[in-house]
Amino acid sequence: MQELIIVAQAILKHNLNLKENENILIVTDSESSEIADVFYQAGINLGNETILMRMVTRSKSGEEPPQPVANAMKATDVALCITHHSLTHTISRKEASAAGARIATMPGVTMDMLQEGAITADYAEVEELTAYYCSLLDEGEQVTIEKENMKLTFSIKGRPGIPSTGVFREKGESGNLPSGESYVAPLEDSANGTIMVDGSIAGIGVVREPVTLTVQNGRLTDADGEVGKRLLELLGDGNGRVIAEFGIGTNKKARLTGNVLEDEKVFGTVHIAFGSNKPFGGTNEAGVHIDCVIKDPIVKIDDKIIIGG
Structure with a gap:
């Protein structure tokens, strides 16, 4: 697990350009919570305020998250959407981007994918x-x-x-x-x-x-x-x-x-x-x-x- 947390810390710093004092929001669901926990711990280890929100799994890609999640996405500096189905092409993601959040969507990401491949x-x-x-x-x-x-x-x-x-x-x-x-x-x-x-x-x-x-x-x-x-x-x-x-x-x-x-x-x-x-x-x-x-x-x-x- 510690190796995965180190990988997640590198992703936050290098891919998402995380800065000191920036807030991190992690949006997840029951099917993806294990990997979300890795990034949650990574954010804490880096010293950033890190918030984890778990919602009911969406039924398909493109389905909107619940309104409290959408509101939180607009209010954060960095958001990771670690979910079973994709939030990439949702209005909530678009509005959060327009509000200035840097957002990485990671639908269906696996432990293997954190170490191998893309x-x-x-x-x-x-x-x-x-x-x-x-x-x-x-x-x-x-x-x-x-x-x-x-x-x-x-x-x-x-x-x-x-x-x-x-x-x-x-x-x-x-x-x-x-x-x-x-x-x-x-x-x-x-x-x-x-x-x-x-x-x-x-x-x-x-x-x-x-x-x-x-x-x-x-x-x-x-x-x-x-x-x-x-x-x-x-x-x-x-x-x-x-x-x-x-x-x-x-x-x-x-x-x-x-x-x-x-x-x-x-x-x-x-x-x-x-x-x-x-x-x-x-x-x-x-x-x-x-x-x-x-x-x-x-x-x-x-x-x-x-x-x-």
Whole structure:
């Protein structure tokens, strides 16, 4: 345990730029409380005021935390959301960032992930790769993802690329930890085509059999097989089925494990998500956000190949 506490102290100091006299808030749930306790002890050992709030486990990623938690997030200097389901794309996280909190969301983080894989990355390299792909997203207008004779296209015109490096130095900065991705909110009605998901799906895990997704005018209309059926159930029948995100993994140490926190950061993968994207520049609110990871695709921006090929 002491070794993990030392790792957590290093994360607080180096990834979250924790300063003397800053307050730390740790938001957790019953399924993630063991790791939350590690960071709680790390904060205390560093001499910072550290507060631990445990809520009922959310039912899916993107579901809002209770109001007292949301209020506390806005009032702290540094927040870690160590939860089973992700709070990254919630209004509460967005409002807390706007209030100046530096926030690391760590949905589904495991003890193993504190010692191996993405957390051990060269974060200078992650920052460089992430900035590069964000520049391509900023400059581009049309994205095409190709795999196994399937093709999905969508527009990102006017939508900025967003870096998630796992390093949060300034007020209001936030993202996943461990991290390493460049992502963007596509125009919500612009996606059309089919794509094979053969990596993993948030809330479901590693995909043993590829799932074919069909998207029409930005809306997921079909997902085949039993896993596809589960995905549709998680997203519901409403705004949850609207395309929300396109992301590019930029962490060369990340592994495909079935935990989307690490899976979507794997270098050489991309992911698309459905559901809420208003917290990062889109217009859709859905109360759910589910990522789908695709291995080894060919990706084009404005007909120029940027991945694969």
